[in-house]
Amino acid sequence: MDFEKYKSNINSANSLKKIDELEIKFLGRNGLINELLKKIKDIPANEKKDYGQKINQLKINLLQLIEVKRKELKGKKSGEFFDSTLPGKNYPKGSLHIVSFAIEEITKIFEKIGFIRVSYPEVDWEYSAFEALNMPKGHPARDDFETSYIDYPEGSKFGKMVLTPHTSNGQNREMRRAKKPPIRMINISKCYRPNWDTTHTPMFFQFEGLCVDDNISITHLKGTLDYFAEKYFGIGTKTRLRPHHFQFTEPSFEVDVTCTVCKGTSKVNGLRCKVCKSGWLELGGTGMVHPNVLSEGGIDPKKFSGWAFGFGIERVIMMKYSLDDIRNYYSGDVRFLEQF
Amino acid sequence: MNIKITHNWLLDYLETDATADQIREYLSLCGPSIESIEKIGNDYIYDIEVISNRIDYASVFGIAQEATAILPMFGKKAKLKSNPLKDLKFSKIKLGQGYDLKVKILNPNLVSRFTAVIYDGITIKDSPQFIKDRLSKVGIKVINNVVDISNYLMLTFGQPIHMFDYDKITGHHMIVRESKKGEKLVTLDEKEIVLPGGDVVIEDGSGKLIDLCGIMGGLNSAINSKTKRVLLFVQTYNKSKIRKTTMSTGQRTIAATFFEKGLDEERVEATTVAASELIEKYCLGKVVSKIQDIYPEKYKGKVIEIEQEKFDRLIGIKIDPKTIVTILTNLGFSVEKKDGNYSVAVPSHRKYDITMPEDLIEEVARIYGYHNIPSRLQPPAYVEQPKEMEDLFVFQNRIKIFLKHLGLNEIINYSMISLRLIEAFGLDSKKHLRLSNSISEDIEYLRISILPSLYKNIIDNTGKKEVMRFFEIGKVYLPKKDNLPDEVYKLGIAVNTDYFDLKGIVEALYKELNISDLRHPDEGRDPDIIEQNGFFMIEIDLQTLINNYHQVPKYQPISPFAVIKLDKTFELDNNMTYKMIEKKAFQSKLLQKIEVISLFENKLTLRFYYSSASENLTEETAKTELAKI
Numbered sequence: 001m002d003f004e005k006y007k008s009n010i011n012s013a014n015s016l017k018k019i020d021e022l023e024i025k026f027l028g029r030n031g032l033i034n035e036l037l038k039k040i041k042d043i044p045a046n047e048k049k050d051y052g053q054k055i056n057q058l059k060i061n062l063l064q065l066i067e068v069k070r071k072e073l074k075g076k077k078s079g080e081f082f083d084s085t086l087p088g089k090n091y092p093k094g095s096l097h098i099v100s101f102a103i104e105e106i107t108k109i110f111e112k113i114g115f116i117r118v119s120y121p122e123v124d125w126e127y128s129a130f131e132a133l134n135m136p137k138g139h140p141a142r143d144d145f146e147t148s149y150i151d152y153p154e155g156s157k158f159g160k161m162v163l164t165p166h167t168s169n170g171q172n173r174e175m176r177r178a179k180k181p182p183i184r185m186i187n188i189s190k191c192y193r194p195n196w197d198t199t200h201t202p203m204f205f206q207f208e209g210l211c212v213d214d215n216i217s218i219t220h221l222k223g224t225l226d227y228f229a230e231k232y233f234g235i236g237t238k239t240r241l242r243p244h245h246f247q248f249t250e251p252s253f254e255v256d257v258t259c260t261v262c263k264g265t266s267k268v269n270g271l272r273c274k275v276c277k278s279g280w281l282e283l284g285g286t287g288m289v290h291p292n293v294l295s296e297g298g299i300d301p302k303k304f305s306g307w308a309f310g311f312g313i314e315r316v317i318m319m320k321y322s323l324d325d326i327r328n329y330y331s332g333d334v335r336f337l338e339q340f
Numbered sequence: 341m342n343i344k345i346t347h348n349w350l351l352d353y354l355e356t357d358a359t360a361d362q363i364r365e366y367l368s369l370c371g372p373s374i375e376s377i378e379k380i381g382n383d384y385i386y387d388i389e390v391i392s393n394r395i396d397y398a399s400v401f402g403i404a405q406e407a408t409a410i411l412p413m414f415g416k417k418a419k420l421k422s423n424p425l426k427d428l429k430f431s432k433i434k435l436g437q438g439y440d441l442k443v444k445i446l447n448p449n450l451v452s453r454f455t456a457v458i459y460d461g462i463t464i465k466d467s468p469q470f471i472k473d474r475l476s477k478v479g480i481k482v483i484n485n486v487v488d489i490s491n492y493l494m495l496t497f498g499q500p501i502h503m504f505d506y507d508k509i510t511g512h513h514m515i516v517r518e519s520k521k522g523e524k525l526v527t528l529d530e531k532e533i534v535l536p537g538g539d540v541v542i543e544d545g546s547g548k549l550i551d552l553c554g555i556m557g558g559l560n561s562a563i564n565s566k567t568k569r570v571l572l573f574v575q576t577y578n579k580s581k582i583r584k585t586t587m588s589t590g591q592r593t594i595a596a597t598f599f600e601k602g603l604d605e606e607r608v609e610a611t612t613v614a615a616s617e618l619i620e621k622y623c624l625g626k627v628v629s630k631i632q633d634i635y636p637e638k639y640k641g642k643v644i645e646i647e648q649e650k651f652d653r654l655i656g657i658k659i660d661p662k663t664i665v666t667i668l669t670n671l672g673f674s675v676e677k678k679d680g681n682y683s684v685a686v687p688s689h690r691k692y693d694i695t696m697p698e699d700l701i702e703e704v705a706r707i708y709g710y711h712n713i714p715s716r717l718q719p720p721a722y723v724e725q726p727k728e729m730e731d732l733f734v735f736q737n738r739i740k741i742f743l744k745h746l747g748l749n750e751i752i753n754y755s756m757i758s759l760r761l762i763e764a765f766g767l768d769s770k771k772h773l774r775l776s777n778s779i780s781e782d783i784e785y786l787r788i789s790i791l792p793s794l795y796k797n798i799i800d801n802t803g804k805k806e807v808m809r810f811f812e813i814g815k816v817y818l819p820k821k822d823n824l825p826d827e828v829y830k831l832g833i834a835v836n837t838d839y840f841d842l843k844g845i846v847e848a849l850y851k852e853l854n855i856s857d858l859r860h861p862d863e864g865r866d867p868d869i870i871e872q873n874g875f876f877m878i879e880i881d882l883q884t885l886i887n888n889y890h891q892v893p894k895y896q897p898i899s900p901f902a903v904i905k906l907d908k909t910f911e912l913d914n915n916m917t918y919k920m921i922e923k924k925a926f927q928s929k930l931l932q933k934i935e936v937i938s939l940f941e942n943k944l945t946l947r948f949y950y951s952s953a954s955e956n957l958t959e960e961t962a963k964t965e966l967a968k969i
Contacts, residue, residue, distance in 0.1 A: 092747025094809075096740055099752055104737060113717060116725035117733055122755070123773070123786070123817055123825050138580055140392075143587060144777040150786075151776040153822075161824065163755075163775070163786075182721035190755060190815075194779040202783055203754050211718055217656025218705060222715035241710035242373055243702070245391040245693075251654075251702030253710065254373075288654060291698060305654060330754055332797040334805045338749050 003058060006032075010065045019070050026062050033059045095338045098323065099205055102313050103188050106207050109231045110186040113224070115209065117186050118177075120170040123150060126159030132172035133248040134292040141165065141247075148192045148202070163192035167208035167310055168248060171289070174210060175297025181304050183212040188313070201330055205313035212289065212299060212306030218251070221286060221307035229257045229283075233320060238264065240280065249287020249308060256280035260319050281319055284311035341597050342375070344478035345400045345495060347384035353404035353424075358416040360384040363407065366414045370706050371406040372397055385477055393693040395601035399498030402689075409670035409707050424497070425606060428613035433457065436627040439506065441571065442545075443632055446517040450540045450581060451553075453605040454516070454634040455574045455612050458506055459625030462486065464565050468622055486563050486570060489618045499574065499603060499611040500595035504550070506569035508561040511545020516553070525549040527556040527591065539585040540577055554582040554599035555591050570625065574612045576603045604689040605635060639688045646697040648680040654698070655705050657713060667707040668700070731886050732829060736813050739831060739885070742852050746845060748809040748833070753793035755815065756783035765792040765872070773819050786817040786825070790832030791870070791877045798836050798875050808836040809845070813882065829882035834875060842869055842876040854890035903932065903951040904962035908969075912942040921946070921969060928965040930957065 006026065013019045026032045036055050043051045075082075107117050121128075130142055140146065150161035170187035187208040196202045211220065222241065229237040237260075241253040258264030259276035266272065266279040275281070286309035291301035314326050328336040347360045358366070364374040364386065373389040390398040397406050404420060411418035439458040445451055466472070467488040475482050480491050490501040506512070521537030533552060535541070540553035550558040554577045563570060576599070583600035586592055612631070619625040652658045661677065668675045674685040686694045693699065705713065740750055758781050762769050772785040787793065790812050797810050811833045817825040835842045843866055850856070869878045910921060918936075921944075925931055930950045937945040950962040 092745070094744035094747040095749045096744050097750045097752045100737075100740055100750060107733065114720050114722060116723050117729065118726075119729050119732055121824055121827055122815065123827065125824070140583070148778070149776045151774045155822075161773075177726075178723070182723055184721060184723045192755070194777060196779055202756070202779065213718060213721060215653055216718055217654055218710070219656030219714050219716050220718035222710075222713060223717040226715045227717060240369070242368060243371060243391075243706040243710075244373075245393040250696075250698040251705055288698070291696070330752055332751050332753060332793075332800055334749055334751075334797075334801045334808065334810075337751060338805070 003061065006062060007065060010062070010069050013069055013073070016070065016073050019066060019073065023066050026066075027059065033062070095340050097329075097337060098317055098321075098340045099313055099329065101340065102317050103205070103207075105232065106188065106313070106316075107186065109228060110209065113184075113227065115184040115186040115211075117188060118170060118174055120173045120187060120189065122164055122190050122192070123161060124164050124169045125155060125157075126162055127157070128169040128172050129162050129164050129166075131159070132293065132296040133168050134290050134296075135247045139247065145194055148194050164189070165193050166191055167206040168308070170208055171210050171248070171293060171308060172297050175212070175294070175299055179298070181212045181214070181299065181306075183210055183306065185210040199326060201314075201326055203330060204326075206310050207313060208308065208310045210289070210306065210308045212294070212304055214304060216288075216305045216307055218288065218307075221253075221288070221309075224307070225255055225286070225309070232316065233257060233260055236263070239283070241286075244285060244287075246285050246287055248290050248293050249285075250290045252285065252287035255283040255286050255309070255311075257283050257319070261322075275322075283319075284309065284315065286310075341390050341398070342387055343390055343398050343495065344385055344387050345403060346474055346477050347386065348382075349400050349474055349496075350386075350404055350407075351421075353401050353421055354407050354418060355421050356407065356411055356416060356418040358407075358411050358414075358418065360386075362414070362416065363411070366410055366416070367403070367407060369711060370410045370413065370709060372403060380477055383477065392601060395498065395598060396604060396689040396693075397498075398598065399494075400496045402498050405672065405689075409667060412670065413667075413707055413709060424610040424614065428610040430609055430613060430631055430633070432613050433616045433627060433631060435630055436460075437629065439569070439628045440512060441506075441509075441629065441632060442511075442513045443634065444513075444515045445634065446515065448636055450518065450578055451516055451575055451634070452578065452637065453576045453608045454632065455608050456514075456632040457572045457612065457616060457627060458569060458629035459572065459619055459623070460569045460628040462568055462570050462619075462623050462625045464563070464567055464623070467492075471622075484563075484565075485623045486567070486619075489615060489622065493611055493615055493618070494594070494598070496614070497607050497611045498598065499576075499607050500554075500598050501611065501615055502551070502557050502573040502575075502595075503563055504557065504561045504571040504573060505563050505567045506571045507567075509544045509550060509571065510548070513543075513545030514550075515543040517541060517543060519549070523549060525552055526559045527552055528559055528562055529556065530559060531591075533589050533591065536585070536588045538581070539589075540581050552585070552589075552591070553577055555586055555589070555596045556593050569628070570619070570623075572612065572615055572619065574608050574615065576605050576608060579603075602692045604691075605639060606688040608635075609633075639691060641688075642686050642691065644684050644686065644694070644697060644700060646682050646684065646700055648682070650697055651701055651704060654701050655708075655713060659704060659708055663708065664704050667704050671703055671707070673700075673703075732882070735882060735886050735889070736829070739849065739853075739882075740811075740813060742849065743811050743833070743845070746809075746848060748811045748845070751794065751797050751810050751812045752814065753790070753797070753812060754783050755786055755817070757785055757787050757792055757796075758782045759784060761792045761796060765789075765795065767792070771819065773817055773825055788816050788818055789879055790814055790816060790830050791834065791879050794832050794834035794877060795872055795875060798834055802836075808834075809841070810834050831880045831882055831885070832877065833880075834877040836875050839869060839871070839876050842878060846878060846880075849885075853885055853888075854893040855885065855888040899951055899953065901951055901953070902956045903949055904957050904959055906948045906950065906962055906966050907937060907945055908948065908966060909943055909945045912944050918944065924969045925966075928968065930962070930965055 010022055135141055147165045148163040152161045154160045167187045167189050174185045190203055191206050192203050225239045229239045238258045240256050244252045244254040246252040259279050259281050261275040262268050262273035264279040289306040289308050294301040318324050364377045368374050374386050375389055376387045378385045396402055408418045408420055441456055464484050467485045471488050471492050472482045482488055486503050494500045519535040519537055519539040519541045523535045526532050541549050542551040544550045550561040579600055579602035586596035665675050672687040676683040684700055759769055772788055774785050778784040794810055798808050813831050815827045816830050817827055819825050869876055930952055932949040932951055935947040937947050948966055950957055950965055
């Protein structure tokens with residue numbers, strides 16, 4: 001078993017033909033290995049195992065040497081020009097919708113602080129979409145140019161059937177499902193409004209956060225918004241609240257985050273930032289859950305409090321990646337979609 | 341809505357050492373959001389967002405009131421130079437006589453305050469320069485002294501005003517009533533409005549309508565260059581009536597955007613007196629009547645009780661009681677404090693938006709400054725996510741990523757499709773839910789299948805991409821009787837390649853999810869794959885995939901016995917399909933699997949893998965098995 005000799009035989013082979021010959025010589029039916037194996041009957045019984053293992057190891061080593069040499073010889077292919085700058089083999093890439101990326105990212109950010117993602121109807125009763133959110137009949141948001149209605153018999157209990165104009169219908173449904181605090185919800189869903197122009201599509205996505213517990217205060221809402229802004233838009237992103245009005249929160253706020261382009265400085269290369277007004281970009285609406293909304297959800301507003309927000313997915317994508325033509329999102333143009 | 345006012349105009353009422361930029365910054369943080377500021381000459385123009393419950397600050401005076409509460413929190417001086425609500429009383433108007441207006445209000449629920457004064461000797465001409473300047477700066481068209489004064493005061497006090505040509509009001513009668521359906525009126529902009537009925541209107545003595553209240557006056561009683569006598573008209577209306585009319589008639593005037601939100605009756609007096617002064621000074625009018633002021637239900641005030649603890653709990657930090665009192669007082673509330681509780685009297689201009697303790701918390705917190713409240717995450721809590729919800733999201737994501745890696749493009753389509761597409765796809769529109777107020781026939785029906793949308797995607801993208809493999813995961817909406825529809829997640833895949841391409845994608849997905857595809861064990865062709873115009877599509881219920889999925893496939897111990905591989909070529913025809921060969925081959929218990937090696941014309945070469953779980957097979961045994969096929 002002169003391994004070194006075999007090795008140098010293989011390494012000095014200079015053609016594929018020679019390698020084939022060596023392979024037969026060593027590993028063929030009547031080759032070296034089989035010859036050695038035949039001799040096993042002459043080996044004392046107590047050494048047979050050891051002998052067998054040695055032969056097997058030799059076989060593996062020879063196989064490897066032959067394969068390496070064969071590849072090397074194939075690569076050279078008798079001096080033909082070999083362009084190693086060519087692109088590699090083409091594997092399919094495919095694409096995910098940009099909204100899918102955002103949904104996953106947002107879900108994960110909130111999962112880490114204990115929020116569960118839920119799924120509630122997109123076609124719902126007026127009750128869940130309005131009454132339960134402190135928006136009684138006659139509220140402007142219920143006008144039929146603000147909300148899409150379904151041609152369906154009106155129910156005596158819950159009113160007409162609507163396409164949810166926001167993800168907030170999930171608030172009442174989650175309170176009813178959980179029955180009692182703590183509630184930590186993130187509801188991501190399609191929403192619909194009868195509005196179709198350069199900056200609106202009749203379908204869009206929102207993500208809704210809801211937190212209800214003992215002694216939830218504005219400090220917690222601020223903490224959560226700061227956390228989200230830093231995780232989603234990047235470290236150093238700041239938020240601010242401005243007074244606003246929504247029926248289902250009191251107090252109500254609008255949230256701004258520092259502009260993703262000028263980083264809140266309102267200047268880019270010494271010129272005024274074209275993206276933001278004064279260093280801030282508007283993110284969306286938020287506030288402390290209105291006592292009527294808690295009561296409608298079966299939660300005692302004297303014992304518990306909460307915060308809620310509802311932001312547009314398209315909006316955060318736009319802010320993060322400057323993808324501003326929202327009409328491309330759902331028109332199905334593959335030239336837009338396949339980029340992601 | 342937004343309003344524009346100028347800095348110098350604001351300084352008519354506000355005494356402060358804050359600069360225009362500081363006013364912008366501080367007010368935006370604690371009150372009205374000033375979206376932009378523009379310097380023109382020695383003045384600045386503020387563009388201010390007015391949120392829907394705060395119509396009370398939609399004026400120069402309203403912003404001055406907010407500023408007196410906000411600016412001191414930033415160490416700036418701020419107080420009102422004068423308070424028109426106290427200073428401008430009816431007693432300042434020198435009454436006249438000789439002219440009269442007979443008023444009848446048929447339903448007191450329509451007008452909460454009705455005020456009118458008549459002037460004679462009016463000269464219609466240009467307004468004084470300061471009014472022209474200020475109106476032009478804030479983008480309001482300058483017309484003549486009478487009209488300009490109305491607009492100027494609307495912006496000063498947030499109270500729209502109308503002026504009639506008194507001589508055009510037949511019989512000098514005004515009957516305030518609800519319109520009848522179909523009644524007509526031509527408004528100042530020369531549009532004929534057909535009324536839906538129930539709108540607040542004014543009829544003169546002759547039975548014709550002269551005013552679409554709260555929205556726009558009638559053309560028949562309009563001021564023109566010959567006008568000699570005007571009727572100054574300052575009102576507040578039932579807000580929901582005005583909103584209904586402005587929406588249903590499409591007459592979205594500036595006045596309507598004020599009235600529809602509910603105005604403060606207490607500002608009517610100051611506005612009337614201010615208007616009177618300007619009319620006398622710049623239109624040379626003299627009062628020739630008494631003041632008509634119908635104000636049946638004077639605001640009596642209301643008191644809200646709140647405990648200190650409530651502020652602390654919702655804001656999250658303790659706010660000094662002195663600060664609470666200062667803030668509320670500066671905003672115009674009267675506060676009485678005893679034993680850590682507050683009794684807060686709400687001023688007239690805040691009566692609509694302040695109704696409960698939380699509203700007062702908002703007032704205190706915003707003026708204190710949201711930026712001064714610390715930021716911290718709430719204490720953690722564990723909430724169990726329902727398994728069925730978790731599965732929906734986990735699987736959607738898994739499948740999406742897998743299909744993306746196979747080279748497919750994900751599309752998200754509208755949930756609504758057109759009647760045309762439903763019919764082109766051979767579906768029944770009656771089985772779909774329909775929107776009753778769709779804005780486009782392209783999005784009128786809620787889809788019951790994803791495939792029509794994907795089919796449309798392929799057609800729409802023709803010429804943009806050669807090889808198309810699209811997928812979408814989304815809900816379909818299956819109507820139910822007397823209930824919300826079933827919202828079911830479906831996976832749809834569509835390709836413009838061929839049947840086997842799509843079949844391969846489906847098989848790969850099943851393998852990825854470790855599901856043995858048992859959908860149609862006896863059929864050779866996948867009956868779920870449909871063809872339309874040479875495109876191939878399939879729709880799969882997401883829940884079915886979830887229900888049959890395995891994290892890891894069933895474990896097979898590695899067989900210690902030899903596997904015999906045998907190749908055989910078949911000539912395919914109707915009596916010899918792959919499925920038939922497969923069925924027959926698997927009658928052998930020794931067959932482990934079959935692989936397709938090649939297909940040339942109808943010649944199919946297959947590789948058969950035989951092995952036994954109990955012994956080493958000989959090639960002869962395997963060949964015997966193969967020969968049985």
